[in-house]
Amino acid sequence: MRATVINYGVGNLFSISSGLKRVGFEVSVNSEPFGNEDLVVLPGVGSFSAVSGYLGSRREVFEDMRKSGVYFLGVCLGMQVMFEEGTEGGISKGLGWFKGKVDKLIQNNKERLKLPHIGWEKLVVTDLTCPLTEGLNNQYVYYVHSYVAYPDDESIVRAVSVYGISYPAIVCSGNLIGTQFHPEKSSKVGKVFLGNLYRWVKK
């Protein structure tokens, strides 16, 4: 199984590449999908507006990729840009594959919750029949974010976590998958998720 990790110029691609390799993927890093891979991974670093800027002229490439039916994993910000729009760094357009928007995790911080939200939170699996969520219920995963997705269609949500509010942790529709947490930073539980993904893509 071949995976392409999309490099848009910032941050740590070693961890996600290594995480994918560990569960069996052959990994390449490139600025765009090659067109012959089994899985495209959009990692999560930077800001929504920065990634939106990267997507800019490449929207067609990603649209063609989606139509081809290749599996796609968006991690953190990579998941957020799968929605229609985001408010971080000014309102900017996402890929619009999922209906809904990306906005601040905490709108009105009366409880003085610390932000960014950094650390380990439990997953609450909302769809136990989804092969991607096998072995993940009540397990801790690692988050680093201040924004979350607010999907119009709740049926795409496979798992949530709670920090002030309940927010989507895993979303999935067809071959499009997104995680708000970082599987590559979530130790053994992250490996379980990536292993589930590998088997799903291979099937």
Place this chain on the structure above:
Amino acid sequence: MTAKRIIACLDVKNGRVVKGVNFLDLRDKGDPTELAARYEDEGADEIVFLDVTATIEGRKALLEVIKNTASVLSIPLTVGGGIRNIEDVSTILGNGADKVSINTAAVENKKLITEAALQFGSQAVVVAIDAKKVGKEYVVFTKSGTYNTGLNAVKWAKEVEALGAGEILLTSIDRDGTREGYDIVLTKAISDSVNIPVIASGGAGKEVHFLEALKVADAALAAGVFHDGIIKIHELKMYLKSQGMEMRL
């Protein structure tokens, strides 16, 4: 509830772990990658490398270590020590670290905090504050605790938050290495005054010290007690959970 974090810190010099590692099979190797992986296995929530290298060759060796570690580690890795400018930040993150910890350079060039946060996100920017009690006040020291900046620690903490820091790594110089416990008064003062996570550091000697620290901080960092095998991370986390702390086990 966010789980409280236990962070293991390794001093790295010229690409090797330099002090206080008593694990028999690691003493001679001093291999930071191997030790980091072992700590992950034992349940550490994050790893911090503190680079105490002074030479260019040593910095190159560090980048190799970061790369190797990032390819085996699947918990967050922070690298601090000697970061002077945005190029240093970029190089360290580009080689596989998730966060950088900036100390002296943050005080000398505040813009660096904002610049790094804008380019890489606040979550990648930890500001390390080394504080020491001077009279009735906690004062910020830099240059490995040798230079009195005259800055009030609480004020500086608020300022780094406003400048874009995503976390504060707070070390009590008075307690560092004493194993008498974290400085709870200092940690609480900083934690109460900012709305970003605070990591307590300096003074861990017993399990109960971690419990006290985590009542006021989001994470607790230690080095020596882990290296010397005085405290085992898994046992520590079991204890903390039994005391009502939210822990990832």
